[in-house]
Amino acid sequence: MTSSFLPGTPVVPRGAIVLLDPATGAVLRVIALQYNPDTLTRTLQPQGVGAEAGERSEALRLKGPALETVKVDVELNATDQLEDPSGADADSVARHGLLPVLAALDLLVNPTARALLDQDAAARSGRSRSRPWRRR
Known part of the structure; x- marks a missing residue:
C-alpha cells in the first residue's frame, strides 16, 4: 500500500458515532466519520x-x-474513503457512495420495524393504555 501522506505526518484519530445497547452496553453499530465533528x-x-x-x-x-x-455538525466526503483501495469500505463506497452511511444515520432516529410491531401489539392488547391511579 502506498501512502499519499508525507513521512512523519501525524495520524489523527477520527471521530465516530457509536450506538450502544442500553441494557447491556454492547456496541451495536459504529458509524465512522472522516473527520472529528466541528x-x-x-x-x-x-x-x-x-x-x-x-x-x-x-x-x-x-x-x-x-x-x-x-x-453534531459533520462533513462527509466519499473521496477520502477511496484513497486506500485496500480498505474494508472502499468497495462499498465505490459502488454505493455515501448511501450506506446516510442510511445508518437515518436508522439512529427512526424506530426499528420490531419496535413498531411491539408497540402495535401492546396497543392492541391494551397494555399500552394508561390506567387511572388508585390508592390502596
Whole structure:
C-alpha cells in the first residue's frame, strides 16, 4: 500500500458515532466519520406539566425525563474513503457512495420495524393504555 501522506505526518484519530445497547452496553453499530465533528452540542429540555413555559406562578412539575437533543455538525466526503483501495469500505463506497452511511444515520432516529410491531401489539392488547391511579 502506498501512502499519499508525507513521512512523519501525524495520524489523527477520527471521530465516530457509536450506538450502544442500553441494557447491556454492547456496541451495536459504529458509524465512522472522516473527520472529528466541528461542533457537538447537547441540550436537555424538561417536560413540564400544567401552565405555559413562561408561567412562573406555579411550582415546576415534571411529567417525565428531560428531552435530550444532541446536535453534531459533520462533513462527509466519499473521496477520502477511496484513497486506500485496500480498505474494508472502499468497495462499498465505490459502488454505493455515501448511501450506506446516510442510511445508518437515518436508522439512529427512526424506530426499528420490531419496535413498531411491539408497540402495535401492546396497543392492541391494551397494555399500552394508561390506567387511572388508585390508592390502596
